[in-house]
Structure formats: C-alpha cells, structure tokens
Amino acid sequence: MKILVVDDEQDMQTLFQQRFRKEIKEGLANFAFANSGEAALQYLQQHHHEAVLILSDINMPGMSGLELLQHIKQKYATPPPVVMMITAYGDSENYNTAMQLGADDFLTKPIDFQLLKEKLKIKVNG
Amino acid sequence: MSGELILAFFLVRYFRQSQPDSSPFKKWDKQLLQTMYVIAALGVLDLVVFKNSVLNWVAHFFLLGAIGIAYVLPELRFFRNTVIAVLPFAIVSFLTDVVGLIHTPFFQKIEDYFEIIQICTVAWMIAMLIGVNKQRKALEKERQKREIEEEQNRFIAARRAELETMVAARTSELLTQKEELEHALMELRETQVQLIQKEKMASLGELTAGIAHEIQNPLNFVNNFSEVNKELLDEMEHEVDKGNMAEVKEIMKDIKENEIKISQHGKRADAIVKGMLQHSRLSSxxxxxxxxxxxxxxxxxxxxxxxxxxxxxxxxxxxxxxxxxxxxxxxxxxxxxxxxxxxxxxxxxxxxxxxxxxxxxxxxxxxxxxxxxxxxxxxxxxxxxxxxxxxxxxxxxxxxxxxxxxxxxxxxxxxxxxxxxxxxxxxxxxxxxxxxxxxxxxxxxxxxxxxxxxxxx
The missing domain is CATH 3.30.565.10 (Histidine kinase-like ATPase, C-terminal domain)
Known part of the structure; x- marks a missing residue:
C-alpha cells in the first residue's frame, strides 16, 4: 500500500518511518513524503496510479491541506484516492470544510498511531 | 408797613422753605405757615392803621423772636449768618423805639444819630445778606458736587458689587470647569493606560493561537519520538536476544537521532514560552x-x-x-x-x-x-x-x-x-x-x- 504523507514539518517523515518501521520492513506499507501541497500535487501527477492513500496536514505554508484536498477530489475522480486530513486544529469549521470537500477521515494531532494503523487496515481491506 | 414785619415774614418763610424734607424741623412746618399768615395779616393791618405803636412792638416781638429761635434751635444753626445780618437792624430799631418811649426829648435830640446807625445797619444787613447768599450758593454748589460725587460713588460701588458678583460667578464657573477638565484629564490618562494595555494584549492575543500551536507541534514531536524510542528499545531488546547485533546497532542509531529530535523540539517549545512571557510581562x-x-x-x-x-x-x-x-x-x-x-x-x-x-x-x-x-x-x-x-x-x-x-x-x-x-x-x-x-x-x-x-x- 502506497501512502503519501503531506506535512510541512520535516520531522514527520522520520516519525512515520519509525512508527511504521515494521510495516515498511515487511513491505506492507510504502511511504512517500511531500512537505507542501504543491509538492504533493507534483508527486501525484508523476505517480498518480501508485497513490492509494493520502495523509495531509491542513495548516501548511502556501497551499493549505484543504486546497490540496479540493484539487485531488476534482482532478482524480476515478478512482478517488482516499484522503485523510490530519490537523492540530480540531475545530468544527476545519472538520466541516474537510468533510464537505470529500475528506475520507479527519484526525487530530498528536497522531494516535495505533488508531491510524487500525483505520488504514480497514481502508485497505474494505 | 414796618420793615420789621417784612423782615420777620421773610425770615420765617426762609426758615420754612430752606429746610430739607428729612429735617426734624419739618414738624414745625404748620406752625411756621400759621406764623407767616399772622405776620402778613399784621402787615396789612399796619398799612391800614399807620404808625400804631402797639403794632410796632408786636413787629419787634416777631422779628426778635424769629432771630431768637434761630439762635436757640440747633436745627436752624445754618441760618445764623442770615440772622447776624438782620440782628443789628432789629436791635437798633428796637432800641430806637425803646429810647423813644422812655425819654422822648432825649430821643428827639439824638434821633439823627439813630437814623444814621439804622441806615448803617440796613447797609450791613444788605451786604451781609449778599455775602450769605453767595456763601449759600457756594455751599449749594459744593453740596451738589458732593451729591454728584456720592451718586458716582454709589454707582461705582454698585458696579463694583455687580462686577464682584460676576467675578465670583466666573471664578466658580472656572473652578468647576477646572475640576471637570482635571477629571477628564484623569479619565483620559486612565483610558490611555488601558488602551496601551489593550494594544499590548491585542498583539499578544494575535500571538496566542500561534504560540499555542507552535508549542503543541514540538510537544507532539517530543511525545511521539519518546514513544517511538520506547518501541525501538523493546525491539532492540528482542534483537539483542536474537544476537542480531547489526540490527541492534541500526536501532541504536535511530534512538540516538530521535533523542536529538526530542531535545530540539523541547528547546523550541521552551524558547516560544520564554518569548511569550517576556512580552506579557509588565514593563519594568x-x-x-x-x-x-x-x-x-x-x-x-x-x-x-x-x-x-x-x-x-x-x-x-x-x-x-x-x-x-x-x-x-x-x-x-x-x-x-x-x-x-x-x-x-x-x-x-x-x-x-x-x-x-x-x-x-x-x-x-x-x-x-x-x-x-x-x-x-x-x-x-x-x-x-x-x-x-x-x-x-x-x-x-x-x-x-x-x-x-x-x-x-x-x-x-x-x-x-x-x-x-x-x-x-x-x-x-x-x-x-x-x-x-x-x-x-x-x-x-x-x-x-x-x-x-x-x-x-
């Protein structure tokens, strides 16, 4: 399973790699990272057939996670990639906008990796 | 008509008319008027019965009486000069008649002298009366001047009082205004302090959300990486048991890197909190x-x-x-x-x-x-x-x-x-x-x- 993580914090990459250490080693998950919305779109253009799941931060410099979500949902209608939003701001406004734009899930920081792993399993299997 | 009656008449009239309304002498006004009528009646009688000796004595009586009153009553002191003018004539006239009555031959002998003296007294009387009149006029002028001055003084005093009232009113008005202004100034100063504080808080408020977020982010990393390290240590323990030292070394390297990240993010949060505290602290x-x-x-x-x-x-x-x-x-x-x-x-x-x-x-x-x-x-x-x-x-x-x-x-x-x-x-x-x-x-x-x-x- 290919997972694209979009976050402007560089250390998120390290964190994901270590948290999914086993899964990466066992080949269950394959991670790609983008540190901005623009970079994420660029990546998708090049590898859109690969991306199965996108995890995106909302509050980023430049293109926000919500803009990215909108772009993805408009551009890649078939098959629609699974987009999960991750944000430090768990306010209802962000949540509603994300849901309206077609987000598949909404998580708040700090990320509960146990919960994330379960959700990912369901997405992949279901 | 005898000169004595005419003089007596005018003296009484003079007394009566020259008194100001406020004078206590006014209470005699009626009596004086009656006296004038009596003298006038006697004068008419005198014209009819010429050279009546009784009437002559009565005339002496009125003239000397009028002169006497002016001397006795303090209210008539003002007329003394007039009286002095008349006095010699009255006395000489009286003495002439007295001497004439007592010793007619002697009187006839010195009658010429009496006439000369009498003329002198008339002259004296006229001169004196002119002087008195002049003096009286001067006094009157002086009095009028004083009255005008007094009037002016009264006016000035009234004006002054008025001005003083106005000044007092204005002063109290100014004092009230001053108090109001001071109050307003105080309020303005308070408002200024509040506004400065508000501005400060506004800029702090703008920062608060960001600061919270910026602290939350490093804290998340601190928590996440320390959890990861715990997992890695478990894993490392497992690998040590298996004797897979290459893998152990690999994990150890990761743990070290993570420790550095924990420290970095901790410091990042620390710096933000310090900055925030410094901003919110009241200026020393x-x-x-x-x-x-x-x-x-x-x-x-x-x-x-x-x-x-x-x-x-x-x-x-x-x-x-x-x-x-x-x-x-x-x-x-x-x-x-x-x-x-x-x-x-x-x-x-x-x-x-x-x-x-x-x-x-x-x-x-x-x-x-x-x-x-x-x-x-x-x-x-x-x-x-x-x-x-x-x-x-x-x-x-x-x-x-x-x-x-x-x-x-x-x-x-x-x-x-x-x-x-x-x-x-x-x-x-x-x-x-x-x-x-x-x-x-x-x-x-x-x-x-x-x-x-x-x-x-």
Missing part, C-alpha cells in the same frame, strides 16, 4: 543592557508563528541580517520588543495582503512574500530595519501612519495604536523612526537607537 520601565539581535530574532519568530496559526493560508519567508558587532544596548527590552513586534506584524500583514490580492488577479510571475529584518551598527547608534515586499504605503496616508487610531485594517482588526505607540517608545529612548516606501512594492521601517552609555565588548 528600566533600561537594561539588551542583545538587540536576539530580541529582534525572537519577535520575528513570535510574529511569524502567531500569524501562521491565525491565518491558515499565511505563508512568508523571513530573512535576517544581524550585525554581530552590536553587543548590547541600553533599552527597555519589553518596550523595544513591542516596537519590533508591531513593525514585524505589520510587515507580515502587508505581504499577506499583497499575496491575497495577487492570487485574485491573473499574474504570470510568482510573488514570494519576504520579510527582512536587519541590524547595523552606526556611529554612536544602532539601526534596525524591518523591510517587506508587500503593499507599500500610499503617499496620501503616509503622514497619518503615526497618528493614534489611524489604521488601514478593516474595522475591529487593528487598534490603530501600533505605530503611534512605537513612535512614542522610540522617542522616549532618544531614538527615531522613519519609513521608506513605494506603493505596491515595499515598505521599510528604520529605527535608530542610541548606544547610550553601555557598549559592552
């Missing part, structure tokens, strides 16, 4: 040696994080160019921090507005918002520049930007006190603030602060 009002580069850097980061958290789409690059030869300068750090925060916030606001406007109009070239903070050591002073490539300041508002309550931000978004307070703070430090700008291109605020006495090397 005391100058102290301050590292101006560190202060500028700290507020640049605070402002950036604050705006980033507040506006989800906010994005800007910031660059610094600090002159490391500036060690410490004597300033009130909280105050100068506020100036820096105001100028930097404005700069970020400006580039963000330009970016928003840019995204709404078709542009072929990219816009990269940049805020630039630089310090420079000059002769005896330090220059701090805050430059942005934002909206710039239109010429027409350029001379208003330091006015209190002037703001170009939408209602409710700016207090309009930022630059005005900044200006005041710099003035209080003996420094200055000026701006260079081109509308639509850039704005550069340049503050200059004297080194003061301390320049520690």
């Amino acid at each position: 009002g005391k100058k102290e040696p301050t590292d101006i580069n560190a202060l500028a850097d700290e507020y640049l980061r605070l402002s950036y994080h604050g705006l980033r958290a507040k506006d989800k789409s906010f994005n800007a690059t910031f660059k610094t160019d600090f002159d490391e030869s500036i060690k410490e300068i004597e300033v009130i750090p909280q105050d100068i921090g506020r100036v820096l925060l105001n100028l930097i916030n404005n700069a970020f606001y400006s580039v963000n507005e330009k970016k928003k406007a840019w995204s709404q109009t078709p542009n072929t070239d990219r816009y990269d918002p940049i805020v630039y903070v630089a310090t420079k050591r000059l002769d005896g002073k330090v220059q701090i520049c805050v430059k942005d490539n934002g909206m710039g300041i239109p010429q027409k508002v350029l001379d208003k930007i330091y006015q209190p309550f002037f703001t170009t931000k939408p209602a409710g978004q700016g207090t309009g006190l930022g630059l005005s307070l900044s200006y005041e703070i710099l003035k209080a430090h003996g420094g200055e603030l000026r701006v260079e700008t081109r509308e639509g291109e850039f704005a550069q605020f340049i503050m200059e602060l004297p080194f003061a006495s301390v320049d520690k090397v």
Whole structure:
C-alpha cells in the first residue's frame, strides 16, 4: 500500500518511518513524503496510479491541506484516492470544510498511531 | 408797613422753605405757615392803621423772636449768618423805639444819630445778606458736587458689587470647569493606560493561537519520538536476544537521532514560552543592557508563528541580517520588543495582503512574500530595519501612519495604536523612526537607537 504523507514539518517523515518501521520492513506499507501541497500535487501527477492513500496536514505554508484536498477530489475522480486530513486544529469549521470537500477521515494531532494503523487496515481491506 | 414785619415774614418763610424734607424741623412746618399768615395779616393791618405803636412792638416781638429761635434751635444753626445780618437792624430799631418811649426829648435830640446807625445797619444787613447768599450758593454748589460725587460713588460701588458678583460667578464657573477638565484629564490618562494595555494584549492575543500551536507541534514531536524510542528499545531488546547485533546497532542509531529530535523540539517549545512571557510581562520601565539581535530574532519568530496559526493560508519567508558587532544596548527590552513586534506584524500583514490580492488577479510571475529584518551598527547608534515586499504605503496616508487610531485594517482588526505607540517608545529612548516606501512594492521601517552609555565588548 502506497501512502503519501503531506506535512510541512520535516520531522514527520522520520516519525512515520519509525512508527511504521515494521510495516515498511515487511513491505506492507510504502511511504512517500511531500512537505507542501504543491509538492504533493507534483508527486501525484508523476505517480498518480501508485497513490492509494493520502495523509495531509491542513495548516501548511502556501497551499493549505484543504486546497490540496479540493484539487485531488476534482482532478482524480476515478478512482478517488482516499484522503485523510490530519490537523492540530480540531475545530468544527476545519472538520466541516474537510468533510464537505470529500475528506475520507479527519484526525487530530498528536497522531494516535495505533488508531491510524487500525483505520488504514480497514481502508485497505474494505 | 414796618420793615420789621417784612423782615420777620421773610425770615420765617426762609426758615420754612430752606429746610430739607428729612429735617426734624419739618414738624414745625404748620406752625411756621400759621406764623407767616399772622405776620402778613399784621402787615396789612399796619398799612391800614399807620404808625400804631402797639403794632410796632408786636413787629419787634416777631422779628426778635424769629432771630431768637434761630439762635436757640440747633436745627436752624445754618441760618445764623442770615440772622447776624438782620440782628443789628432789629436791635437798633428796637432800641430806637425803646429810647423813644422812655425819654422822648432825649430821643428827639439824638434821633439823627439813630437814623444814621439804622441806615448803617440796613447797609450791613444788605451786604451781609449778599455775602450769605453767595456763601449759600457756594455751599449749594459744593453740596451738589458732593451729591454728584456720592451718586458716582454709589454707582461705582454698585458696579463694583455687580462686577464682584460676576467675578465670583466666573471664578466658580472656572473652578468647576477646572475640576471637570482635571477629571477628564484623569479619565483620559486612565483610558490611555488601558488602551496601551489593550494594544499590548491585542498583539499578544494575535500571538496566542500561534504560540499555542507552535508549542503543541514540538510537544507532539517530543511525545511521539519518546514513544517511538520506547518501541525501538523493546525491539532492540528482542534483537539483542536474537544476537542480531547489526540490527541492534541500526536501532541504536535511530534512538540516538530521535533523542536529538526530542531535545530540539523541547528547546523550541521552551524558547516560544520564554518569548511569550517576556512580552506579557509588565514593563519594568528600566533600561537594561539588551542583545538587540536576539530580541529582534525572537519577535520575528513570535510574529511569524502567531500569524501562521491565525491565518491558515499565511505563508512568508523571513530573512535576517544581524550585525554581530552590536553587543548590547541600553533599552527597555519589553518596550523595544513591542516596537519590533508591531513593525514585524505589520510587515507580515502587508505581504499577506499583497499575496491575497495577487492570487485574485491573473499574474504570470510568482510573488514570494519576504520579510527582512536587519541590524547595523552606526556611529554612536544602532539601526534596525524591518523591510517587506508587500503593499507599500500610499503617499496620501503616509503622514497619518503615526497618528493614534489611524489604521488601514478593516474595522475591529487593528487598534490603530501600533505605530503611534512605537513612535512614542522610540522617542522616549532618544531614538527615531522613519519609513521608506513605494506603493505596491515595499515598505521599510528604520529605527535608530542610541548606544547610550553601555557598549559592552
């Protein structure tokens, strides 16, 4: 399973790699990272057939996670990639906008990796 | 008609008419009038029965009586001069008749002398009366003058009283006004203090969300990485048991890296909290040696994080160019921090507005918002520049930007006190603030602060 993580914090990459250490080693998950919305779109253009799941931060410099979500949902209608939003701001406004734009899930920081792993399993299997 | 009766008549008439209404002598008015009638009647009688000796004596009686009254009554003292004029004639006339009665032959012998004396007394009387009249007129004139003066004095006194009342009224009015003004001034001072505090809190409020976020982020990393390390240690234990030392070393390397990250993010949170505390702390009002580069850097980061958290789409690059030869300068750090925060916030606001406007109009070239903070050591002073490539300041508002309550931000978004307070703070430090700008291109605020006495090397 290919997972694209979009976050402007560089250390998120390290964190994901270590948290999914086993899964990466066992080949269950394959991670790609983008540190901005623009970079994420660029990546998708090049590898859109690969991306199965996108995890995106909302509050980023430049293109926000919500803009990215909108772009993805408009551009890649078939098959629609699974987009999960991750944000430090768990306010209802962000949540509603994300849901309206077609987000598949909404998580708040700090990320509960146990919960994330379960959700990912369901997405992949279901 | 005898001269005595005529004189008596005029004397009585004179007494009666010359009395002012206020005189106590007025109570005799009726009697005097009656006396006048009697004398007039006697005069008529005298004309009819010529040279009646009884009537002659009566005439003497009235004339001497009138003279006597003028001497006796203190109210008639004023007439004494008139009386003195008449007296010799009355006495001589009386004596003539007395002598005539007592010794007629002797009288006939000296009758000529009596006549001469009598003429003298008449002359005396006329001269005296003229004198008295003159004196009386002079007195009257004097009296009138005094009356006018008194009238004037009364008028002046009345006017004075009136003026004094007016002055008193005006004074009390002024006092009330003074009190009102003092009260208003006090209220204004209180309001000013409150406004300054509000402005400070507003800039702090703008930062709060960002600060919370900026603390939350590193804390998340601290928690996440320490959890990861725990997992890695379990895993490492497992690998040690298996004797897979290569893998153990690999895991150890990761743990070390993670520890470094934990420490980095911890320090990041620490710095933000310290900066926030310094901003919210009430100014000590005391100058102290301050590292101006560190202060500028700290507020640049605070402002950036604050705006980033507040506006989800906010994005800007910031660059610094600090002159490391500036060690410490004597300033009130909280105050100068506020100036820096105001100028930097404005700069970020400006580039963000330009970016928003840019995204709404078709542009072929990219816009990269940049805020630039630089310090420079000059002769005896330090220059701090805050430059942005934002909206710039239109010429027409350029001379208003330091006015209190002037703001170009939408209602409710700016207090309009930022630059005005900044200006005041710099003035209080003996420094200055000026701006260079081109509308639509850039704005550069340049503050200059004297080194003061301390320049520690």
